[in-house]
Amino acid sequence: MKIKVLLADDEKTFKDMFVKVLVDEGMDVIACDDGLEAIEAIGRESFDVAILDIQMPGADGIKVLREIMSRDPEARVVMLTAFGTVEMAVEAIKLGACDYVMKPVMFDDILIKIRQQYQYRRLKAENEELKSELHGRFGFENIIGESSAMRRVFDTVQKVANTHSNVLITGDSGTGKEVVAHAIHSLSGVKAGRFVAINCGAISEGLLESELFGHKRGSFTSAIADKKGLFETAEGGTLFLDEIGYMTVACQVKLLRAVEERCIMPVGSTETVSINVRVIAATNRDLLNEIKAGRFREDLYYRLNVVGIHLPSLGERKDDIGLLVEHFIKVNNSKMGKNCTGVSDEAMQVLMNYEWKGNVRELQNVLERAIIFAEGDIITVSDIGLTGSGSSIDTSETRENLQDAMRIYEREHILRVLKKCEGDKSQAAKTLNIGLSSLYRKITELGIGDDK
Ligand SMILES: Nc1ncnc2c1ncn2[C@@H]1O[C@H](COP(=O)(O)OP(=O)(O)OP(=O)(O)O)[C@@H](O)[C@H]1O
Ligand SMILES: [Mg+2]
Known part of the structure; x- marks a missing residue:
């Protein structure tokens, strides 16, 4: 991408030379002879960095700067000051200019400044883009x-x-x-x-x-x-x-x-x-x-x-279960590189009848596990591992390896303690002799709901 510079200066010899330097450096230039021409140009064209002489007939650099700032407060503007106008340069900075350069100008210096300002603007724009992408995600x-x-x-x-x-x-x-x-x-x-x-x-x-x-x-x-x-x-x-x-x-x-x-x-x-x-x-x-x-x-x-x-519990909005299942399959497919296309009718029946004490989070966990276990493209009843209507961990013998058995016991024990403490997690953590944050982690991992 070419850097586009707007340059406004009424000293013709200096301006012509400066334009040549910028063009030689591979930049695009919008050159203006005075402030009024610059104001006209900013209404017409976009630019990356503006270089404004402070003293110009018609409209001075400060006036042009104000105009630029009112259109785009993020604009990058560098002021050119001569002896006697330093005070105005300070004012320009207060108004939003990002830098100033004393005349006579050393071209190498000002080229560095132009590139810096351009980089800043580009990074800022990229950052905004990432931010709005993130916002989209949420x-x-x-x-x-x-x-x-x-x-x-x-x-x-x-x-x-x-x-x-x-x-x-x-x-x-x-x-x-x-x-x-x-x-x-x-x-x-x-x-x-x-x-x-x-x-x-x-x-x-x-x-x-x-x-x-x-x-x-x-x-x-x-x-x-x-x-x-x-x-x-x-x-x-x-x-x-x-x-x-x-x-x-x-x-x-x-x-x-x-x-x-x-x-x-x-x-x-x-x-x-x-x-x-x-x-x-x-x-x-x-x-x-x-x-x-x-x-x-x-x-x-x-x-x-x-x-x-x-927020209604999942049980109060069973109509949404189908959509949520579809959504979590899609998300996990791309996360795990799987290709599940859906759940069997029978499995859907189980999901619909299940009592989702841990609500959407529990459904999400169950599907994540099911997608890991699923051998075919369609998730079956045995993949989802739900039994009866209250515990999302399979207690059937086929899955009762030691780790699963421990999870089942852990989940039930935590549920029991939470119930005894009437849902007070700090109290429950004390009783269980674990930190409160560990308890939160376990609640999430084990898909424990709050309506014990
Ligand atoms: N309507 C929904 N659509 C898709 N995903 C959802 C929805 N609701 C919740 N989730 C997912 O379920 C999980 C739990 O959601 P979240 O953390 O917002 O719940 P919570 O009400 O804050 O729970 P807790 O009280 O336990 O903190 C998250 O992974 C979230 O992405
Ligand atoms: Mg929460």
Whole structure:
């Protein structure tokens, strides 16, 4: 690709020489004799880098710069300054020019600058492209569902995406709360900041506070340097607070202040930092019950639940099972280089009648396993390894090797403990004597749902 330079300078001899240098370097040039001509040219043609002399009759370089910036704030503009116009060069930088060069110009220097600016612009464009590709991955196309319940969800997602409102997503484990949170962020437009997620149930109280709000060096023993919190990292974008139901009341108070006042105070700091972040919270707990039990603050609930999205369990939208099966087969085919074409009628019957306690995640896991086992192109009942209607791990003798048997026992034991702890994962992890994050991993691996 040729670099296209817009050059505006009223000194004819200098300009002609400069044009020749640029052309010799293999660049395209739009040469303008003064500011007015340049303004006309930018309305007509696109360019990669603009070189503007500051002092020109008609419209000076600053005026042309303003015009360029109003059309494209990302434009790369280098100013040419002569003795006595350095002050104006500084102003130009403030207005968005990226560099300036003193006259008399050393052509080698300015060629380097042009190439640098061109590279920057190209990398930036590539980056934007990758970002929007990523957004596409998390947009609607990967959230499968045509049931009326899911259509309502899509409708709300679409509407809320263009606002700044906080959102509370509820639903059982594996129903797609995180994918919906991603979709809301993606649809809010590529210009938004980052999507930053944190699992409030997997982090101890003290640490959660410093993760969210950041800390100052020395504010506690291990704080060896200042650290930015996730609120600041998510500036201009979305902070996804997963498993908000597990946040302690003390931390809820601080979070409430942050969402109410739109500012935070890092741990150990005395200064507030203002923030512009959309909060999306998710939980599989019944927060109204938690409020009654005094474990969740009502005021925070209303601040987060400006828009509520409830994800139906898979059992409530059985119409979607067929589509989801098709989707997961396609995804796994390309991931594993397989060529499955579908499931047998009998297998579909089993999938439809099964009680999906782990919802979409469990269905996804079952299909992934089935595709690994499948010998033919069609997935059969024995490939999916579902027995009866409650456990997605095959207990028939044919598959009962030691590893499977251990998984079955592990799954049942974890389910038992979770039930005993009424779904409280921190408590269950303590009882099981494993870390909370290990418990989360096992829940995912073993396809455990939350409606034990
Ligand atoms: N509608 C859907 N279409 C396609 N895939 C989905 C859908 N819903 C969920 N999934 C997939 O199922 C898995 C679980 O989804 P996700 O992590 O969003 O669930 P969750 O509700 O956050 O669960 P948990 O409460 O356990 O964190 C993910 O791999 C996700 O890609
Ligand atoms: Mg989740």
